[in-house]
Amino acid sequence: MNEQNSIPVTKAERSAKFVKTGFQIGGNYIKHYSKKLFNPDLGRDELNEDNATDIYKSLSELKGSALKIAQMLSMDKNILPKSYVDKFTQSQYNAPPLSGPLIVRTFTKNFGKTPEAIYDKFNIISTNAASIGQVHQAELKGKKLAVKIQYPGVGDSISSDLKLVKPFAFRLLGMSEKELNIYIKEVEERLLEETDYELEVRRSIEITQACKVLDNVVFPTYYPELSGKRIITMDWINGLHLKEFLQTNPSQALRNKIGQALWDFYNFQQHELRAVHADPHPGNFMITPDEKLGVIDFGCIKEMPDDFYVPFFSLISSDVVKDKDKTIAAFRKLDMIHTADTPAQIEFYYKAYLEMIQLFAKPYLSTTFDFSQPEFFAQLYAYGEKIAKMPEFKQARGVKHFIYVNRTNFGLYTILQELKAVVRTDTFKPHII
Amino acid sequence: MATAQQIKNGYIDYVLTHDEQPKSVYSFVKKLKIPEAEFYQFYASFESIEKLIWADLTVETLDTIRQQEVWTQYSSRDRMLSFFYSYVEVLKRQRSFIVYSLRQHSAKFATPAVLSGVKPIFENFAEELVSEGLESGELADRKFLTKRYKDALWIQFAFIINFWVNDDSIGFEKTDEAIEKGINVTFDLFQRSPLDNLLEYGKFLSRNGGFTEKMRK
Numbered sequence: 001m002n003e004q005n006s007i008p009v010t011k012a013e014r015s016a017k018f019v020k021t022g023f024q025i026g027g028n029y030i031k032h033y034s035k036k037l038f039n040p041d042l043g044r045d046e047l048n049e050d051n052a053t054d055i056y057k058s059l060s061e062l063k064g065s066a067l068k069i070a071q072m073l074s075m076d077k078n079i080l081p082k083s084y085v086d087k088f089t090q091s092q093y094n095a096p097p098l099s100g101p102l103i104v105r106t107f108t109k110n111f112g113k114t115p116e117a118i119y120d121k122f123n124i125i126s127t128n129a130a131s132i133g134q135v136h137q138a139e140l141k142g143k144k145l146a147v148k149i150q151y152p153g154v155g156d157s158i159s160s161d162l163k164l165v166k167p168f169a170f171r172l173l174g175m176s177e178k179e180l181n182i183y184i185k186e187v188e189e190r191l192l193e194e195t196d197y198e199l200e201v202r203r204s205i206e207i208t209q210a211c212k213v214l215d216n217v218v219f220p221t222y223y224p225e226l227s228g229k230r231i232i233t234m235d236w237i238n239g240l241h242l243k244e245f246l247q248t249n250p251s252q253a254l255r256n257k258i259g260q261a262l263w264d265f266y267n268f269q270q271h272e273l274r275a276v277h278a279d280p281h282p283g284n285f286m287i288t289p290d291e292k293l294g295v296i297d298f299g300c301i302k303e304m305p306d307d308f309y310v311p312f313f314s315l316i317s318s319d320v321v322k323d324k325d326k327t328i329a330a331f332r333k334l335d336m337i338h339t340a341d342t343p344a345q346i347e348f349y350y351k352a353y354l355e356m357i358q359l360f361a362k363p364y365l366s367t368t369f370d371f372s373q374p375e376f377f378a379q380l381y382a383y384g385e386k387i388a389k390m391p392e393f394k395q396a397r398g399v400k401h402f403i404y405v406n407r408t409n410f411g412l413y414t415i416l417q418e419l420k421a422v423v424r425t426d427t428f429k430p431h432i433i
Numbered sequence: 434m435a436t437a438q439q440i441k442n443g444y445i446d447y448v449l450t451h452d453e454q455p456k457s458v459y460s461f462v463k464k465l466k467i468p469e470a471e472f473y474q475f476y477a478s479f480e481s482i483e484k485l486i487w488a489d490l491t492v493e494t495l496d497t498i499r500q501q502e503v504w505t506q507y508s509s510r511d512r513m514l515s516f517f518y519s520y521v522e523v524l525k526r527q528r529s530f531i532v533y534s535l536r537q538h539s540a541k542f543a544t545p546a547v548l549s550g551v552k553p554i555f556e557n558f559a560e561e562l563v564s565e566g567l568e569s570g571e572l573a574d575r576k577f578l579t580k581r582y583k584d585a586l587w588i589q590f591a592f593i594i595n596f597w598v599n600d601d602s603i604g605f606e607k608t609d610e611a612i613e614k615g616i617n618v619t620f621d622l623f624q625r626s627p628l629d630n631l632l633e634y635g636k637f638l639s640r641n642g643g644f645t646e647k648m649r650k
Contacts, residue, residue: 100507101514102613108522109604116502124503152609 098134098151100124106149110228118226119145128283132195132299137236144236146220146296152230154195186400190278194299201227204234204298210273216261218292237294239286242418252422254291259371259421261293266412267428274309278302278404280411282418302404307333312405313430316361327354335399348392359383360409363425371413372420380413437475440465444482445530452533454479483534484550490527491551494520495558509566510620513586516558517612521597521605532598544591555590559583566623573625582623589615 103124107115115122121139126149128135133150193199201222208219218237226233240248245258262285269276277284279300286294311333320326328350331337337349359379363369416423443465447455455461458479462469476482498504498512498519507515524531538545544552563582566572572582593615597608 099514099613099617100503100511101518102609104501104503104515105518105522105609108518114501114503124506152606152613 098126102152103136103149106152106230110231115147119147122147133230138233140226144238145223145226146234146236147226148197148232148234150195150197150230182400183403186403190300190302190404193301197227197229197232200299201232203301207269207273207275207277207298207301211265211268214261214264214268216257216292217265218288218294220294220296234296237286237288237296239288239294242282242285242287242415245287246418252420255419255421256423257291258287258293259416259419259423260427262412262415262419262421263423263425264427265293265295266408267425270304270408271313271428271430275301275303276405276408278408280408280415282415285415300404302401302408304401304405308399308401308405310432312401314432315357316364317430318432321354321357321361324350334402336397338397345392349397352387352390352392356383356387363413363423367424367426368422369425370422371416372422377413377417380410440467440472440475441482441486444479445486445527448533448537449529454537480546483538483547486527486530487534487547488550488554490523491520491554494523495554497523508569509562509571510616512562513559513620514612514616517593517616518609521593521608521612524594524597525605531594535594535598544587548591552587556583556587559586563623572620572623573629575629585619585622589619 103126104114107113107118111118115124115136115138119138119140123137126134126136132154133148136147136149138145138147201224204219204222205224208222211217211219220235220237223233250258266276266280277295277298277300279297284295284297286296288294311330314320315327315330320330328337328346331350331353332339336353337346341349359376362376363371444455444461447461447464455464458469458472461479462472476485494516498515501515504512504515534547535545538547560583563572563579563586567574567579593608593612596611597605600608600611602608
């Protein structure tokens with residue numbers, strides 16, 4: 001892997017990057033329509049592919065929060081056409097690392113000591129890149145450790161990045177600025193939290209303690225005394241990433257076991273802790289040699305307040321959906337139906353959102369659910385595509401909490417689908433007061 | 434009997450409190466309560482104290498980085514990066530003085546006089562890195578230009594120090610970025626690049642001008 005030589009950091013530089021992408025996408029449209037003049041049957045697939053490549057290229061050069069946004073967009077597979085997704089998922093793995101002396105510098109700043117003085121062994125070449133940092137292998141007293149180091153200046157650039165992404169997101173998602181602002185703010189809050197490594201260590205310890213009751217889920221031990229503002233030290237978890245694991249052709253029983261662990265992990269957090277690991281991208285999970293699920297990144301935690309949790313999960317796990325008035329009342333609480341809506345609009349959104357909720361709740365309706373069946377996901381994607389084309393959904397609706405809760409649950413569903421797992425879905429049920 | 438260290442500390446204390454040089458060596462030694470001769474035993478002038486402070490900090494940095502275990506594994510690029518990261522760390526201890534010293538002796542286009550002692554030390558170090566880099570193939574050997582590599586690094590030196598003096602970000606994080614980006618760009622230019630190939634191609638074409646003309650006919 002080549003070490004990246006520079007991250008465009010000043011706003012002007014980053015803007016230049018985004019502007020370039022904007023031009024390129026404009027160019028792609030011109031290319032598409034001029035081709036279409038001669039070949040009217042030409043589909044949009046090639047255009048989408050071209051666009052995705054350009055977006056990915058510019059985002060991966062930006063690193064940091066922009067890369068995070070690339071990752072977020074890729075999680076919402078149901079919103080984006082397939083070729084966007086393929087390119088974006090690349091961003092979940094490779095991003096080039098930073099120089100050795102800067103790593104040493106980060107250590108001396110945090111601890112007043114070089115990594116060699118702190119650990120018995122420290123590999124100066126990073127093994128993985130996280131979106132706002134990189135991971136190094138180290139050893140102390142015979143224990144293998146993972147050391148996560150944050151890039152300098154990440155926090156600074158997040159706000160300015162998001163401002164730049166905004167117009168880009170309008171075009172990509174076809175939303176208006178005013179509506180998008182509350183969502184952007186929510187994303188900004190989570191991203192800023194993610195740059196706070198001290199907070200991450202505290203939360204990791206809290207959540208891993210609380211989740212100890214779960215079977216087949218393992219967590220690294222965190223070392224607060226070896227962690228700081230820009231550094232986190234934790235145990236190294238041996239194991240395979242999801243993709244590698246699937247290549248080993250695991251048995252159905254093993255897939256189910258891992259899938260169950262994943263389901264339990266998420267639903268325990270959602271319903272018992274009301275705070276959830278909201279970054280379910282495959283890179284954050286490992287399958288250990290003793291066939292357990294390892295969870296390694298607690299940077300992004302979404303807390304669910306009652307005024308969101310209760311109406312949302314009442315739609316999923318109770319009879320509310322059978323009663324139209326109650327359902328509409330819940331939709332109103334969640335801001336999916338606005339007070340200014342006309343009766344015709346209420347009817348329209350009621351139907352559209354009911355369909356979504358019913359799809360989403362499917363796994364909860366029976367005691368077991370088979371995530372390998374393609375129909376369920378075909379329906380989900382079809383619904384997403386349909387929604388994307390409806391002018392009524394040009395404006396975003398729903399409270400801000402949906403961003404991360406949807407991302408979490410669709411992420412969970414997607415991973416379970418890749419695992420082709422059959423899981424018991426009644427292990428941790430929603431508590432509706 | 435005063436030591437060089439005491440005189441130096443007395444001087445730093447004076448300039449930081451008064452924000453200017455003492456009016457004369459005479460008034461300065463009077464304050465320190467030492468005979469003038471002792472001052473001249475160690476220093477020729479106030480400027481020479483300042484120059485020496487800079488030189489000491491630079492030498493100290495070089496000594497520290499060379500003692501790092503990873504030093505032998507570092508490429509020339511890494512070594513230069515390492516130098517600057519350590520340098521700003523060392524300078525931080527004397528930041529007030531450094532800021533004072535550069536403001537007092539700012540020279541827009543030339544090397545400020547206080548840095549005249551540092552320059553040969555740094556250039557020596559830079560030349561060492563460049564020749565190691567040339568040997569290992571990390572850097573490209575270019576006629577005429579290779580000799581100027583150290584000048585480019587000196588420009589970076591001046592830029593980074595200036596940047597650091599004016600940096601108001603927490604923990605001087607912006608300076609870290611300036612170092613990472615600046616040194617990387619500079620070393621990218623020292624490496625063999627498409628530009629070299631373009632130049633080679635240009636040379637080839639001009640040498641074979643007759644041939645291309647024939648093709649046109």
